[in-house]
Amino acid sequence: MKLATWNVNSLKVRLPHVLDWLRAEPVDVLCLQETKLRDEYFPQAALAELGYESVFAGQPTYNGVAILARRETVGAAASVVVGNPLFPDEQKRLLSADVGGLRVVCAYFPNGQSVGSDKYVYKLHWIDALAEWLAQPSPLPVVLAGDFNIAPDDRDVHDPQAWAGQVLCSEPERERFAKLVALGFVDAFRLFEQPPKCFSWWDYRQLAFRRNAGLRIDHILVPQALAPRVHACRIDREPRKREQPSDHAPVIAEIGPDEPR
């Protein structure tokens, strides 16, 4: 199956991009972040027309996550959980659903604003609680996909010197990323040899995309045991080239079937 994650920065504005993208790249599961929509405005019907079932947890203005599942290939989403049971939170950043034999956890990590700020402290606590939750046993292999708002390594930063110690790159954030991975995951993207300077987010300002001045902050973590089944992982820059794009690009992983064919 193909599983992707994409921070769309407003699904209202980006719906045409998402629909076009799914027509060109009919992934089986798509995790969305920053839908910025109340649940009553979620474009369920338009996605259903393309064959996708949606589960979602939104709020006005900020945050909002969704998991789209292509019905004919992965069936219906089950065991939907909104938020982290261990971390009561008004902000809609986390959504889990069982689909296609996987427990898909769609996450929009807090941004953190700046190192040492209240939002940064919240970010670290939020991640710690996520790790605590993910440490609990699951009946299905867990895939954690989303906008982590962490560039795990200097390879994931266009200008590591400029970003050193800054939010998204600070050591406490990177330690937390490593702690999540240490629960038994692998970063699907790094299972493969990748060209240098692969990023998933570029600032809207200062022609950052054209200069490839970006960060790799969107990730798909798969269980170590599933690593042999991951056949590819890449970032699709094409949607970022369109008019009025999201500042993030989708990340796609191809995960093979359980049984060798």
Next chain:
DNA sequence: ATGGCAATGTTTCATTGA
């Protein structure tokens, strides 16, 4: 040191993002 760009609702600016 600051703004720069985009989206939203508190809407003609302030807030947030990353």
